[in-house]
Amino acid sequence: MIEVKKLTCIVCPVGCKIEVMLDNNRIIEIKGNMCLRGAEYAKSEVLNPVRPFFAVIKVKNGELPVVSVKSNKPIPKECIRKMIKELSRVKLKAPIKAGEVVVKRLECLDVDLIATRTIEERSSHLSSKP
Amino acid sequence: MRKVYADTVVIGGGAAGLAAAIKLKDLSVNKVILVDDRERLGGILPQCIHTGFGVHYSKRDLTGPEFAEELSSFVLDRGVDVFLNSYALELRYVDYYEKSVIVASRKGLIDVRTRTVIVATGARERTVYEIGIFGDRPAGVYTAGMVQALMDLYGVMPGKEVVIVGSGDVGLIVARRLAMQGATVKAVIEVKPWPGGLIRNIVQCLEDFGIPLLLSHAVRRIVGHERVERVIVTKVDDKLSPIPNTEFEIKCDTVVIAAGLKPEVQLLERAGALIDPVTGGPVVNEYLETSLPGVFVAGNALVINDLVDTVAEQGETAAEGAVLFMNDKLIAKYYLRVICGSNVRFIVPQVLMGLKEEITLYGRVIMPMRRAVIRIPELMLSMQQAMITPAEIFKVNISERKISKVVKLHKLTINVLESR
Numbered sequence: 001m002i003e004v005k006k007l008t009c010i011v012c013p014v015g016c017k018i019e020v021m022l023d024n025n026r027i028i029e030i031k032g033n034m035c036l037r038g039a040e041y042a043k044s045e046v047l048n049p050v051r052p053f054f055a056v057i058k059v060k061n062g063e064l065p066v067v068s069v070k071s072n073k074p075i076p077k078e079c080i081r082k083m084i085k086e087l088s089r090v091k092l093k094a095p096i097k098a099g100e101v102v103v104k105r106l107e108c109l110d111v112d113l114i115a116t117r118t119i120e121e122r123s124s125h126l127s128s129k130p
Numbered sequence: 131m132r133k134v135y136a137d138t139v140v141i142g143g144g145a146a147g148l149a150a151a152i153k154l155k156d157l158s159v160n161k162v163i164l165v166d167d168r169e170r171l172g173g174i175l176p177q178c179i180h181t182g183f184g185v186h187y188s189k190r191d192l193t194g195p196e197f198a199e200e201l202s203s204f205v206l207d208r209g210v211d212v213f214l215n216s217y218a219l220e221l222r223y224v225d226y227y228e229k230s231v232i233v234a235s236r237k238g239l240i241d242v243r244t245r246t247v248i249v250a251t252g253a254r255e256r257t258v259y260e261i262g263i264f265g266d267r268p269a270g271v272y273t274a275g276m277v278q279a280l281m282d283l284y285g286v287m288p289g290k291e292v293v294i295v296g297s298g299d300v301g302l303i304v305a306r307r308l309a310m311q312g313a314t315v316k317a318v319i320e321v322k323p324w325p326g327g328l329i330r331n332i333v334q335c336l337e338d339f340g341i342p343l344l345l346s347h348a349v350r351r352i353v354g355h356e357r358v359e360r361v362i363v364t365k366v367d368d369k370l371s372p373i374p375n376t377e378f379e380i381k382c383d384t385v386v387i388a389a390g391l392k393p394e395v396q397l398l399e400r401a402g403a404l405i406d407p408v409t410g411g412p413v414v415n416e417y418l419e420t421s422l423p424g425v426f427v428a429g430n431a432l433v434i435n436d437l438v439d440t441v442a443e444q445g446e447t448a449a450e451g452a453v454l455f456m457n458d459k460l461i462a463k464y465y466l467r468v469i470c471g472s473n474v475r476f477i478v479p480q481v482l483m484g485l486k487e488e489i490t491l492y493g494r495v496i497m498p499m500r501r502a503v504i505r506i507p508e509l510m511l512s513m514q515q516a517m518i519t520p521a522e523i524f525k526v527n528i529s530e531r532k533i534s535k536v537v538k539l540h541k542l543t544i545n546v547l548e549s550r
Contacts, residue, residue: 002165007331007333008329008332008333010329010330010333012516012517013329013518013519013521014500015329015515015517045349052180052181053311054179054180054181055311056281056282064283064285065284066282066283066284066285067194068195080310080338081312081410084310084311084312098195098196098199109186116192116193116195117196117198117199118194118199
């Protein structure tokens with residue numbers, strides 16, 4: 001079966017409109033790109049579109065009620081919303097250090113979630129000087 | 131009032147102020163005081179949980195909170211005196227060698243006497259009342275920054291069905307964040323015929339989540355009794371005025387205003403610094419010194435930037451300028467105006483004084499242009515670029531040697547033209 005996927009190249013500000021013709025998920029033609037980098041982008045975007053993942057997770061007893069996290073590698077595009085749903089059930093406990101792995105091997109995906117900021121315990125929060 | 135003495139006071143603990151303070155310490159400035167009104171350092175970085183920060187500065191693609199923690203730790207390691215929960219009320223130019231910053235802190239008012247000041251106060255968001263939206267004033271109208279803070283600092287979802295006004299990068303990123311968390315983003319509405327943000331963000335924030343982008347459209351009215359119920363939208367013509375009989379409504383419970391930022395320059399304005407009406411920031415020379423000698427500016431207080439790396443770079447430039455000033459080496463050789471030519475909205479710095487060997491001009495175009503040429507006729511200089519859009523600041527690097535030969539022309543004109 002032949003299908004055509006249309007996408008906008010994001011490699012540079014020109015933003016070429018690229019058409020990728022697929023025959024049973026095999027690329028047979030890429031057109032509309034002005035440079036080779038565009039073709040590379042189109043190939044990966046059609047065969048395996050991934051995105052960096054970031055979100056917040058609830059925290060118990062923290063100076064703030066949530067902590068921001070990111071995945072240690074990009075995840076498939078279509079998994080983003082599912083991951084968020086999954087995370088709404090997770091609750092972490094303060095203190096959390098930036099860089100700490102807070103969720104291991106999420107879902108069936110082989111990714112870890114890492115805290116991107118430090119959240120101190122609520123009681124240990126010091127007011128500042130001077 | 132308690133008096134404190136410093137070599138440099140940095141006002142603002144966001145990306146620009148932190149980068150400036152780090153650079154000052156690396157250049158062996160003895161007493162650096164950094165003043166910030168929040169409880170923690172980082173400015174707005176902690177609420178920008180997406181990636182794309184520090185690609186040039188840290189050589190890594192970090193999220194906002196990570197970049198903030200990295201910069202803050204550098205600042206604390208280097209022994210910068212950090213005043214948190216402290217608000218700079220007033221900046222006073224006493225004389226060439228002395229400035230006074232009045233700071234309101236939890237321990238009362240402090241008069242900080244300093245030789246140099248770096249203003250890194252960032253920007254404030256334009257509100258619903260500044261962009262010609264009329265109608266009711268119900269709950270459910272937020273600025274984009276408020277939405278980021280609510281969701282990503284305090285874990286509060288601001289609404290379920292959202293209309294976003296403005297397609298700059300901030301609007302697009304907030305649209306994605308809302309969609310990720312399960313809100314329905316009904317539309318992003320842009321008054322101009324082209325999107326305000328980067329193509330990358332149009333694709334990854336809107337197309338990925340099937341969010342419609344309405345170009346050449348404007349929200350005219352917000353309707354709602356207690357909570358937003360709907361917005362009235364109209365098409366606009368190429369002069370951005372509404373086209374009659376094109377009104378329609380979009381049902382929603384939340385309106386997010388992402389209509390751009392304005393440099394926060396109250397302190398500078400009151401101190402008497404010259405303000406550029408186009409950038410909204412002060413007029414500066416190549417070391418980002420304002421019209422008040424020894425008072426510098428960096429980051430969004432200078433000009434609205436797209437990338438945090440440019441902000442950090444400006445912080446460093448201002449710090450270098452402050453150090454030269456304290457060594458009595460910041461003395462103008464000439465005075466050359468930088469003029470905005472064809473398709474150029476603004477250029478920063480606005481004035482060149484022969485202070486710096488390698489000069490970076492930051493500019494923004496009015497209209498997007500393919501196969502563009504940046505042309506400076508005075509220098510007989512032409513630079514090709516595949517595309518220049520208003521979404522991205524363009525940079526021009528020039529060496530001072532070239533400029534010093536055309537000083538008699540008193541000006542440099544920056545044009546962005548279409549190449550044939």
